[in-house]
Amino acid sequence: MDTSSRKCMIYSIGDSIISPLAMTSQGNYAAVIRGESRLQYRAHAFGLPEPCFVSLLDTERLDSAFSALSDFGAVGYTRMEKAAIVAAAQAIEEANIAADREDVLFVISTTKGNVELLEDNPYEPERPYLWRSAQIIAEYFDNPNTPIVVSNACISGCAAQITAFNQLRYGGYRYVVVVGADVLSKFVISGFQSFKALSVERCMPFGGERCGLNLGEAAAAIVYTMGDDERRVPDNALVFCGGGIRNDANHISGPSRTGEGLLRAIHAATDGYDLSQLAFINAHGTATPYNDDMESVAVNRAGLQHVPLNSLKGYFGHTLGAAGVLEVIMSKQALADQQVIKTLGTNKPGTANEVNVALQTQNAPGKAFLKLISGFGGSNAAVLFEIHRPKQ
Amino acid sequence: MQNNFDIESSCRITNDQVLVNGSLMLTREAGSENWLADIYHAIGMQYPKFFKMDNLCKAGTLGAELLLRDTDLDRENVRTDWAIVLMNSASSLDDDRHYQQTIQDPDNYYPSPAVFVYTLANIVTGEIAIRHKIGGESSFYVLPEFNMDQMTDLTGQAFAATPELKHILCGWADYDNKSCDVQLFHAVRK
Structure with a gap:
């Protein structure tokens, strides 16, 4: 056999969504296909004076999943750390490494980590530092390397995967465990409220009457490796084909009107790829007026407006540092079933440029x-x- | 480790000194209350937006200014062959603590979007990208401490992954407990 024709692939060997x-990837996929969501109205979540519409992890359920992992008690770990550890443990178990x-190497994606400890910190003074939460997570697994935290705002989950691919290709690591996790707090929700970015009803991604996003808690993990022996790649594994990060160089909080940065990121990810093979686009789709308009412009400029497009924010809310990991795992399962998951919450799309929003879960070959x-x-x-x- | 770039220039801002390419450029005057503003004025920067920024963004923006003012960046057209790869230890905790004060007391609750917007570590990469029209990758990593090998690895990997990149503004930008530590580098592909 001619070994030069063998292609080195980066692929997933385990994943998990909490x-x-x-509390598993399969469980989340099944619930989403049934159209379920735990987003709900809360009048005074975290003691906030204003109401919000959020999806919160049940602490008891999280603690029992954490305690079931080992003899370690749930004491001594924050909610974010427990969610991240449970997700990573399941992904590592499936990967059998x-x-x-x-x-x-552990690569941790989080935007705010343990920020709620700024209000009241019963742990050591370093605990609000993101590198410290990452250390706690990696140490739980007795991993000897300094974990890398990727903190790139809402793109952190995808940025962490791109970092993982670089570490596999150029960094000498054999396996990278990508863990995305964020929990909610008075800090995070009040900040988004001050921005007037939240909807107090279920969000409507790409909807004509969308009026803001919903926040959600989650952790998700994927174990990636690299190799040239196709027989070792598990059935339905994610196979990385291309990716890129690009900056709008336009505004720190407002999306670019022209979708310039996203368009260049799409070009970086799809360069040389036959786009007729594309089954669907899983957009960010936060349901803020500006974000969804920007995405619709970039998708049109890339000539992909006919490709079925969805957003999963109506099921989970915006899960911040977990979003890019969680949504990739959900999309993997959907691609395996050759379908695109419907955009829950949206009946009538309406964006700056027209895109092909999936309003029903439907067949999507590709x-x-x-x-x-x-x-x-x-x-x-x-x-x-x-x-x-x-x-x- | 990748050996695919050279360091063309460097800049360092500590609590009392500014060094460019290793040479002392500015020393903090005794009793100075606002060191970052002192630097801004001393280098003749004209960018009113600076005064809206949190301390991390001010420190990073000043470092980038010192590093890039002699380059051919024209600040009119977005340069896609430039990227930003920064890291620090405290992420945005300096501004996080400031924001926390605005929500801590229920009787004095005034969450401010102008403060909250800076509670993300990577906003400093966004501010530098806007100022210098840098349209390539922008990445922010959080690590326990500055480590030149790790910085070199992450920068080298960014060059390796993106063939069209020619320049990376890379390094450390940290602001924590009134302590400023900026070490920026202009890396050029070999």
Whole structure:
């Protein structure tokens, strides 16, 4: 066999989603296909004076999942750390790797980590530092390497995966465990409220009458590796095909009107790829007026307006640092079933430019999906994935 | 480790000194209350938006200004062959603590969008991207402490992953407990 024709692939070997809907990837996918969501109206969540519409992890359920992992009690870990550890443990178990090896790296995606500790910190003074939460997570698995925290606002989850791909290709690591996690607090919700960015009803991604986003709590993890032996790639594994991060260089909190940065990220992710193979686009779709308009402009400029497009924010809310990881896992399952998941919450689309919003879960043949994500700081990312189909 | 770039210039801002390419450029005057504003005036920068920024963004923006003012960046057209790769230890905790004060007391509750917008570590990369029209990758990493090998790895990997990149503004930008530590580099692909 001619080894030069062998292509080195980066692929997933395990994943997990911890959300208010379910405590596994499969459980979350099944719940979403049934149209479930735990987003709900809360009059005074976290003692806030104003109401919000959020999706919160059940603390008791989280603690029992955490306690079931090992003899370690749930005492001594924050909610964010527990969610991240449960997600990572499940993904590592599925991957069947020893996480205490030197060739395993943890890459943690989070925007606010343990920020609620600024109000009241019963732990050591360093605990609000993101590197410290990451250390706690990696140490739980006896991993000897300094974990890398990616904190790139809302694009962190996809940026962390791009960092993982770089570490596999150029950094000498054999396995990278990507963990995205964020929890909600008075800090985070009040800030989004001060921005007038939140809707107090269920969000309507790409809807003509959308009026803001919903926030949600979640953790999600994917274990990636790299190799050239196709027989070792698990059925329905994510296979990385391209990705990029690009800055709008326009505004720190407002999306670009022209979708410039996202368009360049899409070009970076899809360069040289036959786009007729694209089954669907999983957009960021936060349901803020500006974000969804910007995405509709970028998707049109890329010539992808006919491709079915969805947003999963109506099921989970915007899960911040977890979003880019969670939504990629959900999209993987959908691509395996050759379908695009419906955009829950939206009946009538209406954006600056027309896009093909999936209003029903429907058949979507194709080899690949494109994940889009954008956030504060003018950052945008796009990542293209295929899945490894089982041999017939 | 990647050996795919050279460091063309560097800039360092500590609590009492500014160094450019290792040479002392400015020293904090005894009793100075506003060191970052002192630097702004001393280098003749004219960018009113500076005064809206939090301390991390001010420190990073000043570092980028010192590093890039002699380059051919024209500040009119977005440069897609430039990227920003920054890291620090405290993320945005300095501004986070400021924002927390605005919501801590229910009887004095005034959450401010102007403060909240800076409660993300990567806003400093956005501010630098806007100022210098840098349209390539912008990434922000959080690590326990500055480590030159790790910075070199992450920068080298960014060059390796994106062939069209020619320049990266990379390094450390930290502001925590009134302490400023900025070490920025202009990395050029070999």
